[in-house]
Amino acid sequence: MKHPLTPDKRYLVVRGRLWRAANPALSPEVRKACVDRLMTARRAVRDALRSADDEALAHARTEVDQAKVALGERGPVWWTDGAPDLNRQHVKKSPYADWLERHKNEQG
Numbered sequence: 001m002k003h004p005l006t007p008d009k010r011y012l013v014v015r016g017r018l019w020r021a022a023n024p025a026l027s028p029e030v031r032k033a034c035v036d037r038l039m040t041a042r043r044a045v046r047d048a049l050r051s052a053d054d055e056a057l058a059h060a061r062t063e064v065d066q067a068k069v070a071l072g073e074r075g076p077v078w079w080t081d082g083a084p085d086l087n088r089q090h091v092k093k094s095p096y097a098d099w100l101e102r103h104k105n106e107q108g
Helices: 028-051 054-071 097-107
Strands: 011-014 017-020
Touching: 028 054
Parallel strands: none
Antiparallel strands: 011 017
16 A cells, blocks of 8 residues: 555555545445535646636645545544544654554555
8 A cells, every 4th residue: 555544544645744534434326526616626727727717726726635534534524433633644753653564564
C-alpha cells in the first residue's frame, strides 16, 4: 500500500502527515457516487485553472469540498468515540507514531 492506513482506519499517512480517510461505513454504492463526484469536481478545478476562470474555480473548489465532506474526509468526524480529529498533523507527534515505526519495520 502506497499510503498506509492507520489500524483504526481513520487516517492515511502521506509524507509524514495524517490525512483523514473516508468513512468505512459508507456503502460501496454511496462511496462510488461520492468518489465520482470528487473526481468530476477535481477535473473542473483543473479546467478552471487552465482557463483562468475565477468563478468556475470557486464553484469547482466548493464541489470538491462538498464531495470530501460526503466521504467523511472533511467536516464532522465519522467516528463516535470522542477521539479528536488529527487531520493534517505530523504522525510523529501523534498517538500513531509508534504504530508507524512498527509498520515501517514490518514493510522492510
